[in-house]
Amino acid sequence: MNHVVVIGNGISGITAARTVRKLNADVRITVISAETDYFFSRTALMYIYMGHMTFEDTQPYQKWFWPQNRIDLVRGYVQAIDTEARTLHLGDGQTIGYDRLVLGLGSSYNLFGWPGQDLHGVQGLISKPDLDEMERNTRGIDHAVVVGGGLIGIEMAEMLHSRHVHTTFLVREKTYMPKALPAEEGMMIVRHVKDHGIDLRMATEFEAILGDDAGRVRAVRLKDSGEEVACQFVGLTVGVHPNIDILKDTPIETGRGVMVDEHMQTSVPGVYAVGDCAQYRVPPPGRQPIEPLWYTGRMHGEVAGRHICGVPAPYTPGLFFNSAKFFDIEYQVYGPIATKPIDGIDSLYWEHENGLHAIRIDYNADDHTVRGFNLMGTRYRQNVCFEWIQNGAEMPYVLENLGQANFDPEFYKQHEKEVVAVYNRKHPNRAVTLRRRRSLFKNPFAYIARLRGEAGRTQETGDSLPAKNVDVTPGSDKPGSGSTA
Amino acid sequence: MTHDASFSLAAPTTELDTRQRIGLAVFGLGLLSLLVAWAMDGGSPVLASSLGFGLTIGGGLIYFWAKYLGKPAGIRNDGLTFSPTTSKGWIGWILGVVFTGFYVLLYWIPGTLEGLIRITDPLSYTLRGKAADQWFLYGTFYTIAVLTMGVRMIFKYRHSKYQIIRTLSVMFFQLGFGFTIPGLLVMFNQPEFYFSYFWPLKYDYLFPGTVNYLTQSGGVGVFMIFWGAVMTFIATPVLTYFFGKRWYCSWVCGCGGLAETLGDPYRQLSDKSMKAWKIERWMIHSVLLWVTVLTAALWINSAMDGALLGKASRTYSKVYGFVIGAAFSGVIGVGFYPIMGSRVWCRFGCPMAAILGLQQRFFSRFRISTNGGQCISCGNCSKYCEMGIDVRWYAQRGQNIVRASCVGCGVCSAVCPRGVLNLENGPRGDQRFNSPGPVFISTDSVRVLTEEPGAQSTDLAVSK
Numbered sequence: 001m002n003h004v005v006v007i008g009n010g011i012s013g014i015t016a017a018r019t020v021r022k023l024n025a026d027v028r029i030t031v032i033s034a035e036t037d038y039f040f041s042r043t044a045l046m047y048i049y050m051g052h053m054t055f056e057d058t059q060p061y062q063k064w065f066w067p068q069n070r071i072d073l074v075r076g077y078v079q080a081i082d083t084e085a086r087t088l089h090l091g092d093g094q095t096i097g098y099d100r101l102v103l104g105l106g107s108s109y110n111l112f113g114w115p116g117q118d119l120h121g122v123q124g125l126i127s128k129p130d131l132d133e134m135e136r137n138t139r140g141i142d143h144a145v146v147v148g149g150g151l152i153g154i155e156m157a158e159m160l161h162s163r164h165v166h167t168t169f170l171v172r173e174k175t176y177m178p179k180a181l182p183a184e185e186g187m188m189i190v191r192h193v194k195d196h197g198i199d200l201r202m203a204t205e206f207e208a209i210l211g212d213d214a215g216r217v218r219a220v221r222l223k224d225s226g227e228e229v230a231c232q233f234v235g236l237t238v239g240v241h242p243n244i245d246i247l248k249d250t251p252i253e254t255g256r257g258v259m260v261d262e263h264m265q266t267s268v269p270g271v272y273a274v275g276d277c278a279q280y281r282v283p284p285p286g287r288q289p290i291e292p293l294w295y296t297g298r299m300h301g302e303v304a305g306r307h308i309c310g311v312p313a314p315y316t317p318g319l320f321f322n323s324a325k326f327f328d329i330e331y332q333v334y335g336p337i338a339t340k341p342i343d344g345i346d347s348l349y350w351e352h353e354n355g356l357h358a359i360r361i362d363y364n365a366d367d368h369t370v371r372g373f374n375l376m377g378t379r380y381r382q383n384v385c386f387e388w389i390q391n392g393a394e395m396p397y398v399l400e401n402l403g404q405a406n407f408d409p410e411f412y413k414q415h416e417k418e419v420v421a422v423y424n425r426k427h428p429n430r431a432v433t434l435r436r437r438r439s440l441f442k443n444p445f446a447y448i449a450r451l452r453g454e455a456g457r458t459q460e461t462g463d464s465l466p467a468k469n470v471d472v473t474p475g476s477d478k479p480g481s482g483s484t485a
Numbered sequence: 486m487t488h489d490a491s492f493s494l495a496a497p498t499t500e501l502d503t504r505q506r507i508g509l510a511v512f513g514l515g516l517l518s519l520l521v522a523w524a525m526d527g528g529s530p531v532l533a534s535s536l537g538f539g540l541t542i543g544g545g546l547i548y549f550w551a552k553y554l555g556k557p558a559g560i561r562n563d564g565l566t567f568s569p570t571t572s573k574g575w576i577g578w579i580l581g582v583v584f585t586g587f588y589v590l591l592y593w594i595p596g597t598l599e600g601l602i603r604i605t606d607p608l609s610y611t612l613r614g615k616a617a618d619q620w621f622l623y624g625t626f627y628t629i630a631v632l633t634m635g636v637r638m639i640f641k642y643r644h645s646k647y648q649i650i651r652t653l654s655v656m657f658f659q660l661g662f663g664f665t666i667p668g669l670l671v672m673f674n675q676p677e678f679y680f681s682y683f684w685p686l687k688y689d690y691l692f693p694g695t696v697n698y699l700t701q702s703g704g705v706g707v708f709m710i711f712w713g714a715v716m717t718f719i720a721t722p723v724l725t726y727f728f729g730k731r732w733y734c735s736w737v738c739g740c741g742g743l744a745e746t747l748g749d750p751y752r753q754l755s756d757k758s759m760k761a762w763k764i765e766r767w768m769i770h771s772v773l774l775w776v777t778v779l780t781a782a783l784w785i786n787s788a789m790d791g792a793l794l795g796k797a798s799r800t801y802s803k804v805y806g807f808v809i810g811a812a813f814s815g816v817i818g819v820g821f822y823p824i825m826g827s828r829v830w831c832r833f834g835c836p837m838a839a840i841l842g843l844q845q846r847f848f849s850r851f852r853i854s855t856n857g858g859q860c861i862s863c864g865n866c867s868k869y870c871e872m873g874i875d876v877r878w879y880a881q882r883g884q885n886i887v888r889a890s891c892v893g894c895g896v897c898s899a900v901c902p903r904g905v906l907n908l909e910n911g912p913r914g915d916q917r918f919n920s921p922g923p924v925f926i927s928t929d930s931v932r933v934l935t936e937e938p939g940a941q942s943t944d945l946a947v948s949k
Contacts, residue, residue, distance in 0.1 A: 011862070047864075052562040060864065323859045379856070412646050
């Protein structure tokens, strides 16, 4: 093996290249991209448009990084892949041979053949060229329509809003992102988006995009009502799909994406697929066949890089987690969350009266073991939540120590008490008292009291034992968290 | 395959609403009255100062009120990279020249500021019982800047209790310890002393000349020496052990206070390159070495009755005062805000920051914790780090950030869109450097054959 070639300089392809370099000092590594000269954080595209960062700021590595790690960057479009001859044909006529090939082809945005989808001023948003196009398309306009209620849709609405463009936002569903968010959280986002002055219309679809004589968008006609919303820009954000057209004439097996095993190997030996374009033959438990997420892309890159270097480790993503930010409301999720009521799963939900903070904890109804955390406008520690979920910690234990999970900045109001109160109202016979607030920032008095206690009764290890006034259920004394005490 | 098509387009305009325009107009009128009074050698000082200061402060507050309070609370950095004020555009350069020019006049040609100095006479008589001098003028401008821009900071970050409390703290210390108390001391014929500045930032507080002078000025003077020595040698290491250098740099210090208020619009201009970091380490530790050697030499000289340095001892301290005290901390430190960011002095020059940094790096419980695998490498943390730390470098690897230069302003944590970063004081040990639970299969667990050069030179983030 002399030459590893990666197509695509997104997070998964770049992670594959970096992993190979970490494990092998000698192999030649080339990364080919048609999109940009350097790796950048795709998730930060919105901040360039909003004027928070320049494009250079979104590049996680400085320019010296690539020559020093001997990762060759090639700007070019791969037109054909010859898997027999292990050769890539680039648009400019160049050919590049490879011994191992990693496909990090990414996604394209969905178009469903809507009338008017090809008009000027109508586009989706995935790539840097898309962003440049949006920059051109939205200069000096005053009204835009965004279609589709996912993460990119809300980002696009926020981007346009930051440029003082009045935005009508059409979402087919009744609550926001019902596949990921329970109704309460979904409605919280709906209210928040409207509070920002976005003309958000839930349960609304469009029928056609209308153009003027010059072929430029002039309005969107809504289904049912027939109302025409005048606009000079339409953002189409109704999902993405793997960007695999380039593989049509190759023997590489594809479904919706490139079919891969647990080492990210495709059907052709020596060829791997990572990131948004990969589709698992056997999805890991609790995972979708295609995972267009930042951190799974990183994991894919590491898995492929390790297999290439002969130190394989299968893709085992573990518990689900994710995060996002909807205008000003941050969102974190750890573990599976029931988006609709499910038999056998109970859910504890607390929401602040200002509608900007919410904490949800799902647990099994029978033994009250914790299943997952859904946080809105509140930060929780991933490692603490994961340990509780993985060890099957029971709710009384979790709630007593809930403060350990809190990751909000110092001086922020902590709401764990209110969460515990909700549980106590639901289950008066299991009433719990919150013991710990933060895990690192300790109450000095509690700390001194505990030291005294330990001095008196050395056999006790304070933290892992349940408080005496708690209705102890079996197993609740499991050491549930990575206490730093 | 288009190369950055956006460059070919004119930058989007930053729109101002009516209230913002009114605020700017009022501010402009205030500025105008200050200039007129300057030209008229003070004119009528009471009228000039009430008009000049009243209108600039009032106009500024109207502008910030309109800009921030009209929108929901949250991170509002919209348009910063487009604005000619905050992205090294023409307004930024003009401001840089104005700030720099003011410092040059203040330090070396104070006579030209006579008209402005006279404006502050009424305030000076009230507070200190005597006429103003150039340093009183400077203190007045400085305090007004910290207070007014402090209110802006609070408006802007009003969703963050950490930012509110921290900003109130620097405003309090500037108004009380940096302005009012020194003024009252003058009023009561005591040495003008700043209880919130210590050696080696206020380098002459431990010089033999100052110590002798304070000793001779009676009980209060002796207390001042005692206070300065205790703060430098006992309080500083203890507080830094528990809270990191932020207890001083972003909560108490006047230089830090100005950077965190007047400098906030420019924090993103700090240089994040590896090269800048190298220069920073060389420069700041050289200044620390210089002031330490100078202080020691002055004391040895003093003990030897001047046999070591002779008459040159004054020259040595004057050279330091000129190069570091005036040129670096003033002219470059503040004058270059709109060009090099708000912490040029704190990052490259301040010997106090150097000491606190060494303590923070090696003997502190402070760190910025990274939350598992949520980082998306967006770069907001690095962009808005006024100290030029590439916070993302650590965050995306799941590593905690323990860097000598971090002043703990907390803005990286505030701008993070995924809840990844948090300032914490906690037990030391391996946990201080590494996130307890890396999510990715490699990053830490893979045996590294060829370490990336970045990881080597970020010697502060060595894994166990």
